[in-house]
Amino acid sequence: MKPIIILGIESSCDDTAAAIWNGTQMLSNVVASQEVHKAYGGVVPEVASRAHQVHIVPVVDEALKQAGVKKEDISGIAFTRGPGLMGSLMVGVSFSKAFALGMDIPMLEVNHLQAHILAHFIDDPKPNFPFLCLTVSGGHTQIVQVNNYLEMEVLGTTIDDAAGEAFDKTGKLLGLDYPAGPIIDRLAQQGKPVFDFPEPRIEALDFSFSGLKTSILYFVRKKEKENPNFIQENIHDICASVQDRIIRILMNKLVLASKQTGIREIAISGGVSANSELRTSLVSLGEQENWNTYIPKMAYCTDNAAMIAITGYYKFLRKEFANQDIAPLARYKF
């Protein structure tokens, strides 16, 4: 039997990406980068849809080449329908429609946030159903109960800022470059969480990071009045304290979610999963709570098309095909 080969397309935010999945293996996973683009003699524009328009064909080309697959071999094309920036989503959706029409293959529409979760099924070890997944990125923070590949329920979400944004904005307050998440992670490794920031009181499994940002702002201001060099002199401890608080907020809700549902299969996904302290905390908390914990490899945590391809694959198996009249959705609930 001919293998099912899925081309995945992601263009919901900053990155344009394409990947190829053959039912058992990710054959390629390409994100637009200076390198990909240099090969085509172009310059990489910055955020948004114009950049996606410039990137999309070279990225798909590169994904096919790396996979050693011809476009005639593709069984279906999966694309991010939302949530995301309308102008950016439009590029991926339009490309996919044209490709599907040209090659006469089915289209598979994918929710970006469901795809982050299904990134866990690319490599082993894979979580067992039902499991809980904490998705943490620059734009999203949610806990989802995953009952099956395409059956998921959001248990909690942020009511203001995402966890990644909490890292980036507190970094800005401390004078660090954007995006500050990785910088805080690195600086924190040489510090200790000696400063205590309050835990927000948010009901049930929802999150809030806006108040934390404000309390850090006033903490720093107050300390700077006493000592103008407070930030420079204490940057490692401040970063360690900020990071510790953000991660404890996340972990405390995971513990609560596990208690409420009785589920001990615990996964994390999204770009903030790159944070070394978050990974360490999850593993040690898992040992303490007797959980099985899962973290996908880095390339499948940040925005990527591999996760779109694998989600499309499960939809392909169920014959959940999209029509040519499908439109992107800036807000897309599941």
Next chain:
Amino acid sequence: MPILMEKTYHISSIDELQSLANTLLDVCKSARKFAFYGEIGAGKTTFIKLICQALGVKNLVSSPTFSIINEYETAVAPIYHIDLYRLKTEEEAFNIHLFEYLDSPNYCFIEWPEIIEHYLPEDTVKIKVNTIDEFSRTFLIQAIDHDQTPDSNS
């Protein structure tokens, strides 16, 4: 001739902020574009959240820093919650089709508008948030009033 209205409000609780949201919508009834200025942690997103609730938004209003534009539904028309924090150039604003949103007849609430300052529609209401201390803020509201000419006012 249109005149510039300017008024400062002192806010020290979330209830006061909620009533300011209602006041703003009431005073600037015909305005649809609102720009919010103020440092990180000033409360721009919190204020917009309250304004959106007053306009009947049932969706969760959250920060669009990463997504750049959030769309919320109301019974009447969509509302655009825009955040230009991550943009570095005017050109990027054009590239995300920002001006299609600004040209629409719908409400647009814009955080970090400095980068497109010169392109804001003339009748944009400007809200400048100043942090006094952890619990209090001043809100300076600037609006061009087309209805009240100096003549009709006298």
